[in-house]
Amino acid sequence: MTYQDRLLKAIPGGAHTYSRGFDQYPVNAPKILKRGKGAYIYDENENKFLDYGMALRAVNLGYANETINKAAYAQMEFGNNLTRASLIELEAAELLIDTIDSVEMVKFTKNGSTATTAAVKLSRAYTGRMMVARCEEQPFFSYDDWFIGSTPITKGIPQKDIDNTKLFNYNNIESLEKLFEQYPTEIACVILEPSSSEHPKDNFLNKVKEVCHKYGAVFILDEMITGFRWHLKGAQHYYNVTPDLCTFGKAMANGFSVAAVAGKREIMELGSIEKEGAERLFLLSTTHGAEMNGLGAFVESVKFLKENKVIEHIWKYGKDLIDLLTNMAKKYGIENNFVAGGVDCSPYYLTFDKDGKNSLGLRTLFSQEMIKNGVMMPWISVSYAHGEKELALTKEALEKTFEVYKKAVDEGYENYLVGDVIKPVFRKYN
Structure with missing residues (x-):
């Protein structure tokens, strides 16, 4: 029995917050986590991921400070x-x-x-x-x-x-x-x-x-x-x-x-x-x-x-990250299909298909590809533990991710996504 099967059997929804549920992540996301340190999380096999979820924004200094x-x-x-x-x-x-x-x-x-x-x-x-x-x-x-x-x-x-x-x-x-x-x-x-x-x-x-x-x-x-x-x-x-x-x-x-x-x-x-x-x-x-x-x-x-002037750091890193996401999207010609914005200390990103419609399929694909490249970015929550090293790692992951993302915009995410599209938390039916 897998960890996901065990979680769903033991806990309604498989987690104690619905936004941690399996329906909120691509199929290649780690099913269970063992620990976190700084800006990183580790699954049960010690596979390491740079994290932008930061415990649903509850961690602003870094894990295990x-x-x-x-x-x-x-x-x-x-x-x-x-x-x-x-x-x-x-x-x-x-x-x-x-x-x-x-x-x-x-x-x-x-x-x-x-x-x-x-x-x-x-x-x-x-x-x-x-x-x-x-x-x-x-x-x-x-x-x-x-x-x-x-x-x-x-x-x-x-x-x-x-x-x-x-x-x-x-x-x-x-x-x-x-x-x-x-x-x-x-x-x-x-x-x-x-x-x-x-x-x-x-x-x-x-x-x-x-x-x-x-x-x-x-x-x-x-x-x-x-x-x-x-x-x-x-x-x-x-x-x-x-x-x-x-x-x-x-x-x-x-x-x-x-x-x-x-x-x-x-x-x-x-x-x-x-x-x-x-x-x-x-x-x-x-x-x-x-x-x-x-x-x-x-x-x-x-x-x-x-x-430690943490809040100033979060504002600066958030702005740098928005700029990075925006510039990378422009580099790949997908600036209308991947849009980063928000308040600098709390950035967001949006995904749109070639007709300009919001696309959960492309959002799932983006998350899938970032995970392949060692970055968990279900949303963006910045911490004091995110620094220049983490920004560079994010850029490397984006380079590879946007290569696939651009093709998916042109050809359809269905050709590149493995598994189901993530679902809204607040929906009438499962």
């Missing part, structure tokens, strides 16, 4: 999870408050979904409303019903949860205004990422905030991806906007399981217990929410980010 690991291990030696709040729990909370301008209180948890759902719950309690407005173009906010009900995958979700989440468009303030005009007293909160594939235009984020406050809704910025990449103080600082609530995770602890919901005291303290006689909100109560090794990793990660 010794400084961060030592800090985490030191907290493990202290017991890792104690009967009452720990010293590192307080230190981490005060550090986030000191680092992020909008944060007055914070609650830690283990993953982004629980953090964003906690923000929604706080908003509903604060406003007495039930509806959520979320950005349509941004791919993922939570595994909970309030979000999944707004995707094509609605099986098992109550109709009221489907009906209570409405969609608006990024960089289109009119689409949000129309929602509020339709539901002026029903929307509890607006949630969006500050940025994903493009910068906000025409002061869009502050306009979202203004609309929220005009109608009495809570303004939430989800910084799972942007946090500790765009700026040490978050993309909210980079774009000069102050949210009511914000959420963090992924890169805040270089791969250790740490996430947070944070923001204004008047909203966050709804989850407090010290106000005698106040009606209680059961916010978050997780045994492992303040696990000490992860919080130790977070504290040390912030220190490492500051001392």
